[in-house]
Amino acid sequence: MQRLQALANRSLAAGALNRHHNPLPVKALKLPFCAQTVRFKTHGFIDQSGLKRFSTAEATVASRDNGQVREKTLTMETLNPQVKAVEYAVRGPIVIKAGEIERGLQQGMKQPFTEVIKANIGDAQAMGQQPITFLRQVVALCTCPELLESPIFPEDAKIRARRILQGCGGHSIGSYSASQGVECIRQDVAAYVEQRDQGVPTNWDNIYLTTGASDGIMSILKLLVSGEGPSRTGVMIPIPQYPLYSAAIAELDAVQVNYYLDEENCWALDVNELHRALQEAKQYCNPRVLCIINPGNPTGQVQSRKCIEDVLHFAYEEKLFVMSDEVYQDNIYSPDCQFHSFKKVLYEMGPEHFNSVELASFHSTSKGYTGECGFRGGYMEVINLDPEVKAQLVKLLSVRLCPPVSGQAAMDVIVNPPNPGEPSFPQFLKEKTAVLGALAEKAKLTEQILNAVPGIKCNPVQGAMYAFPRIFIPPRAVEEAKVLGMSPDMLYCLRLLEETGICVVPGSGFGQKEGTYHFRMTILPSTEKLKLLLEKVQDFHVKFLKEYASLDEPLI
């Protein structure tokens, strides 16, 4: 108990987080895995970086005000309850804590490590990945057309830039584009999709450029949410999931319907589990939407063609609107795996299916081999959408005017990269191959090292950018977490962070089967740093097991 108290004190002394236990999930029906997540209540104001700040103004005024406190208009009591229900672990409390520690280090605070390694988010360039030269050249040319006259950039980059500028109002990326995006970029996207899917017809009118994939996913979900009580829209999502989905569902007050991926079977999607989840959900909501993430985030699996066909047939029979998150389509590492787009499989299933299933698929500039997260570029393709609904979608998008045009330009380069024979092709190919090669190597490395640790089991990282290993947490540690009012994997990740400087996200933030524990880590650090990270995890885990071992229980 003394040690418990010490840990609690240490956490509080660190100043970041005042944990308090919420014994019942706020929306038990909607967010069943919430029961395992922790709710944090900030202690005073903590900014993104984890430091408390007070403005001179506020400090001055507070003293002038002589301690009198006037009640605010906007408080936790009057806040939109849907906002309150939102959780987003990828940038959650553990990341805030990591920022705080990092800042402490910079200010000379002593820690048992010299740097914080942030493996919490798929942010390749923050981890040192270099941008694709050609992409940046095209965007710079669009930004400063005077560069078109300079010999500094190659001709093929200039051709791309001129085409994009030609499609912009006033030939400037400073103009709003159409709400759906610049027409010629949408045409380029359509050509890309058609080529990727070996000739499946693609209409650029079904292409909408977006502010990253998240924006597209949110827009489509927004259309689909309706009804009250038992007729409220249910949205089927995988567990584990990328928490954008649970956050969007909470924000839109839809009903989250979980289907569980099969961890024992390399996180495969079993159509029987979809049936189970659907039947159960029908008792309390109207399940209308099926979300798929392929390749998987956080789980890294790549779905087989057969599996996709089964899923699409299920959606066809059950009349579900399918949202396929395919942002990792270029991130396939396992030689046994191949990316199959949902659209292509649907097409191959014949016209009855291809003409029926309403399907939205999402892509992004942030992942793949470009990792251009900051540009907030992306697109979605929506097929079989009711024409009147399509007009409503355009109307909805038009309120936000347009996606960032430089992000649209970045998206254009991704779908229309240098071709063999063009001056930039050799360098482009070299850069692309290097990034994807390194990622494949790191995927293998991560799996191998993690699986060598007693008490950690990691499925192959077939694709995407993450490992989601299962970790054994000894019952005494589970107990301790309970006392501290946090999920056991949060305790684990917090200790990992505090003792090694490694920032990973607890599995409870993504959802997991009850009684199992995981964390998500990216495979994005450089090979050298990744090795260091994995060794530290290994040492930490062994120490953690020993520390919490009971005399009456074996280590694993």
Place this chain on the structure above:
Amino acid sequence: MQRLQALANRSLAAGALNRHHNPLPVKALKLPFCAQTVRFKTHGFIDQSGLKRFSTAEATVASRDNGQVREKTLTMETLNPQVKAVEYAVRGPIVIKAGEIERGLQQGMKQPFTEVIKANIGDAQAMGQQPITFLRQVVALCTCPELLESPIFPEDAKIRARRILQGCGGHSIGSYSASQGVECIRQDVAAYVEQRDQGVPTNWDNIYLTTGASDGIMSILKLLVSGEGPSRTGVMIPIPQYPLYSAAIAELDAVQVNYYLDEENCWALDVNELHRALQEAKQYCNPRVLCIINPGNPTGQVQSRKCIEDVLHFAYEEKLFVMSDEVYQDNIYSPDCQFHSFKKVLYEMGPEHFNSVELASFHSTSKGYTGECGFRGGYMEVINLDPEVKAQLVKLLSVRLCPPVSGQAAMDVIVNPPNPGEPSFPQFLKEKTAVLGALAEKAKLTEQILNAVPGIKCNPVQGAMYAFPRIFIPPRAVEEAKVLGMSPDMLYCLRLLEETGICVVPGSGFGQKEGTYHFRMTILPSTEKLKLLLEKVQDFHVKFLKEYASLDEPLI
């Protein structure tokens, strides 16, 4: 009646819009001015450009399908009713129609004009305004840091770019920034606000970078919406308003509470009218938010310091959360007017007010003298926000990861432009002065020419980018519009578009006092084109009046 039919036929033959009358506003309580707006139902699918398109795939499959129609999952019946309720006139049906005509012209269709002039949206660069060189140089340098080594750009631009890159993860604008934005840019914004407001203390922790101002406005409104029935959040907005507000309120299912600006008094905001609107609203909702647009959009007025003080005192007394839309703060043309920020006035009212009123103010890269709409940059400053709510705001923003980083960089240049003595200063000053000088000239020109037309009355365009003239519409035209199921000013604007190629937005899309009619036009076209536009409006209006004149009524 024959002419009516001809007009109706002509509109239908144009193929764009199948108008149908919705005699009762869908949300009469919330959107009182809706009664005057038209609802359009698209006839088949019409894209942004106004052309009907069918994909090869859809066409093929449709024929294979042998005419069988399977009911969609997502239809107008199952669509989110809040999405259905959204209206956004600035990119509404008239603009879709303009796109269609424009495309027809390009394809050689005969029209009584040779070009469509789009004066519907504040999109300066689409109208030919040139970007500020320095801004584009900095963003290009951030995009392609190899340019830092080239002599092509000046040293002060490089200093800005290096500072921004230093603040980015991995020193790349391709990384996600913190959810609130890049720290050093937030610091630059805070320094700018402090300087603009002559020393009013500003804490960069209260600064949030946004994806244009719209995104910030939507985020703050999202926090504020709660309650059911009579305790549902009421949001006070000016009428006329920029329709982002009504659209956001509809999307969030809040209650729109209208206060009317005083057209007879140059669109002034009378605090008595605020009292009236508030008292009435209290009977059916819980008014908690007061939105102000200053300088006004679409109305172009600039609020006096006295007026702002009155409004803030009202908000203080009534405990309203104030949202001040100040995106046109650099667009002041009338020599008698000056921009006063709500924050500065609040500060000058003393600590009791400055420490109490919760205030969010919004700025953008899209307006001012830069007109960088496509970058989707902006910021908001929020003061007196409850610390716990602040953490909730950051959490909400984090789900969308971050605003586009190149937009953040553009925002940085706007708040941190070249200083006297720096190499880029002379050119910067020249460009800025030229843009603002031209806008001031065009504001005057617009007001003068419009006021010379019988049946048009236009308040001075003191600021912003729009004229919102009141137009007399003869009773017979009002009758005809009724028969056609559209608002009279929609009929007017549609005829103006069809006969002259000029695209402006009907006043009903912004809200107006019942029985009055207006349109909003931008003052952004080049002086030459603007003169042409105004002459065409003049001719059209005179013709319109004659056409609809009754024998028993005078012309005005």
